[in-house]
Amino acid sequence: MNLNEKLANPAPLGLMGFGMTTILLNLHNAGLFELGSMILTMGIFYGGLAQVIAGILEFKKGNTFGTTAFTSYGMFWLSLIGLILLPTLGLGQAPENIAMVSYLGIWGLFTLGMFLITLKGSNKQLQLIFGTLALLFFLLALGDYTGSAMIKTLAGYEGIFCGMTAIGSALYQVKESVVNP
Numbered sequence: 001m002n003l004n005e006k007l008a009n010p011a012p013l014g015l016m017g018f019g020m021t022t023i024l025l026n027l028h029n030a031g032l033f034e035l036g037s038m039i040l041t042m043g044i045f046y047g048g049l050a051q052v053i054a055g056i057l058e059f060k061k062g063n064t065f066g067t068t069a070f071t072s073y074g075m076f077w078l079s080l081i082g083l084i085l086l087p088t089l090g091l092g093q094a095p096e097n098i099a100m101v102s103y104l105g106i107w108g109l110f111t112l113g114m115f116l117i118t119l120k121g122s123n124k125q126l127q128l129i130f131g132t133l134a135l136l137f138f139l140l141a142l143g144d145y146t147g148s149a150m151i152k153t154l155a156g157y158e159g160i161f162c163g164m165t166a167i168g169s170a171l172y173q174v175k176e177s178v179v180n181p
Contacts, residue, residue, distance in 0.1 A: 007061055009177060012170040014054030014070035015129075019166030021047030021077060022136075022159055029140070030156025040081055047077035069114060076107060101145045108137030125169040132162035 021042045028035050055071030083103070087094040095103065115130035139155035142148075 007057070009173055010054040010057035010061070010070075011066060012173045012177075014051045014058075014066070014074075015166045015170035015173070017046040017048075017050035017054065018070075018073055019163040019170060022133075022163035022166065026136075026156045026159030026163065028156070029159060030153055032156075035084070040084065043077045043081040048074050048081065049078075050074070051077065065114075065117065072110065097144055097147075101141050104137050104141035104144060108134055108141055111137055125165065125172070129162065129165045129169060132158065132165060136162050 021039075024039050024042055025035075027033060028039060051070045051074030053074075055067050055069070055074060058066030058070055083095055083100075086092050111130060111134040115127065115134050118126040118130050136155060136159045139151060139158060143151035143155055
């Protein structure tokens with residue numbers, strides 16, 4: 001890499017992919033509409049592929065945290081869509097309830113670890129994004145574990161807030177790139 005080469009900040013792309021897809025899925029979780037091709041498509045392309053691309057670009061910039069976060073959550077979206085779609089295509093069984101609890105729980109633990117890492121820095125936006133995302137994963141796992149529609153609905157509204165924090169952070173960073181090019 002040319003040391004004089006100036007790279008754009010890939011974080012807004014990853015944050016927008018995460019934020020917008022998270023809001024759409026959680027509008028479903030909140031009970032506002034059914035899960036359909038719109039959410040699945042966003043999960044594959046914007047939540048999944050765009051975040052993986054952002055993670056690869058963070059790698060090129062030498063940002064280990066950004067690489068780990070964007071690539072991992074991009075793969076989360078792709079794997080979640082796989083869990084939903086593959087059984088409908090006859091390519092495996094749908095996961096049992098306890099398997100989904102485990103899936104969501106392990107993502108919650110990973111996210112909790114990432115949240116704790118953000119506490120070492122001063123970026124309050126990252127702390128809010130990762131803190132609300134960890135809570136979201138744990139609420140979703142608890143909702144699946146208990147079968148409580150109320151917890152799933154609460155998770156949906158909390159997830160909408162989480163997605164909004166990511167979009168806000170992305171837009172702030174885009175604004176900064178215009179104000180301070």
